[in-house]
Amino acid sequence: MKKVIITGIVIIAALAGIMYVLNKNKTQNEEQTAIVGQKNAAVAVRVEVADYKDVNAQYIANGTFAPKQEVMLSAETAGKVTRVLVQEGAHVRAGQTLAVIDGDKLNVGLSNAQAVYNNAKAEVARFEGAYASGGVTKQQLDQVKLQLENAKNNLRSSQLTASDVNITASFAGVVNKRNIEPGSYVSPGQQLFEIVNVGTLKLQVNVDEKNIGFVKLGQVIKVQSPVLVDQEFVGKVSFIAPKADGSLNFPVELEIKNNATNDLKAGMYGTAFFGSEKSANALVVPRNAFVGSVSSNQIFVVKDGKAVLTKVVSGRTFGENIEIISGITKGTQVITTGQINLLNGTAVEIIK
Template sequence: MKRVIIAVVIIAAALAGIMFLLNKNKAKNEAQTAVVAEKNAAVAVRADVADLREVNAQYISNGVFAPKQEVKLAAEAAGRVIRVLVDEGDFVRAGQTLAIVNGDKQSINVNNAQANFNNAKSELSRFESAYATGGVTQQQVEQARLQLENAKNNLKTAQISASDLNVTASFAGVVNKRSIEPGSYVNAGTEMFEIVNVSTLKLLVNVDEKNIGQVKVGQSIKVESTVLPDQTFNGTVKFIAPKADASLNFPVELEIRNNTANDLKAGMYGTAYFGGEGVVNVLTVPRTAFVGSVSSNQVFIVENGKAVLKTVVAGRSFGDYIEIISGVEKGTQVITSGQINLLDGTPIQIIK
């Protein structure tokens, strides 16, 4: 009996020791887990500093040159092309004949209409003479006058149709495309030529809302093309859109006078420089600091180890940096990546 009691005591002591060790390890693990959880609660972000930077004061915008005048000439009457008088690349004057379409049918119509007109004219003269001697009534004379007027209108219509056979340039320019050859058969509406005038070009660029106030109709703007790096052109603001697009940019149209050699071509890229040249010091933050986009006017700053959401007033855009008019001060740390995981007051850990 004594041995049984001793065995029970030993087993109880062993169990107590095991329970003590398990509870001790559990407390240690919980403490370690709490430390890890505390560390993991901080969101990893990158940050930069709001600082004064030397930037170019000009606002730069790019676009594509387009011809001021461009037209596709089409046949106005059906027929077979007899002659083509110009080639691609030829300069043509306003009113110059570019091609002639077979006009046999139209010439016959003109001759018939002319004969009808001459006959109606003679009939009216005969009726007027007869009316003077009482041979016809006033109503018959009026009917003859009406027939002459109809014949006159028919003659004009036939002459217009015949003139449509000569395809002419509507303005001075260069033949950019020729779609016909002698012997081709064309219907009314068939495209025959494409004429462009590049002596004056248009450049459509976008100006953001922060800079559009500086742009005025009639203002002279320096324009360059990367294809012609040694040449500078003068553009004149012709149009400013009264409404911004979805990105808060305003389309602005410039008109540029080409040089005598017409070196600028439609389709080239052009760069417009708004504002005077010079370098200024302005308070800026990286473009990536803005939540969503620059138009949100919101950034996260670093304050006591936490991300604090701030509303700022953004100014001009200088490429990768945006001017800050108010909202943050020089030296303030702003978060530049990781904002998608942040709320106002979220603990953060800055990484390099």
């Protein structure tokens, strides 16, 4: 009996010891987990310091050159192409004939219309003489005059149709595409030639709301192409959009006179330089410091180890730097990466 009691006491003591050790370990684990949790709660971010910098005061915008004029010439009538008078790359003048379509059937129709018109004209002359002598009534004379008017309109229509056999350039330019050969059969509306004029080109760029107020119609702008690095061109502002797009940018169109050898080609990239080349000293932060986009005017700054969402007033754009007019001061740490994981007041850990 004593053995049983002693054995029970030993077992109970052992279980109590095990429970004590387990509870102690649990407490230690919870404390360690809490420490790790506090450490992991801080979001890793990178920062840069807002500071005054000497920046180029010019606003630079990029776009693609396009021809001032381009047109796709189509067939006006059906028929077989008898002659093609130009090749791709040929310079053509306004009104120059580019191709001729077989017009024999159209010429027959024109001859018939001319004969009907001549007959109706003679008939009117005969009825006018008869009416003067009382041989015909006024109603009969009016009837033949109406027939003459119809014949005249049919003749004019036949003349216009017959002239459609000549495909002519509507303006001076260069043949960029030729889609026909002699002997081809064409239908009305079929595209035959593409003519472009690159003597003058257009460059459309986007100007943001902070700089659009400095752009005026007729303003002369320096333009360059990265392909022609040793050449500089002059553009004149020909259009300023009255309405911004979804990104608060305003499309602006420039007209650029090409050089004598037409070195600028449609499709090349172009850069427009708005404003003077003088440098300016401005308080700036990186573009990627802004939450969402520059137009949001919101950035996260670091205060007491936390991210604080701050409203600022942004100014001019200097490449990848944005001017700050108000909202923060020099020396403020602004968060440039990791904003997607931040809320106002989130603890942060600055990494290099």
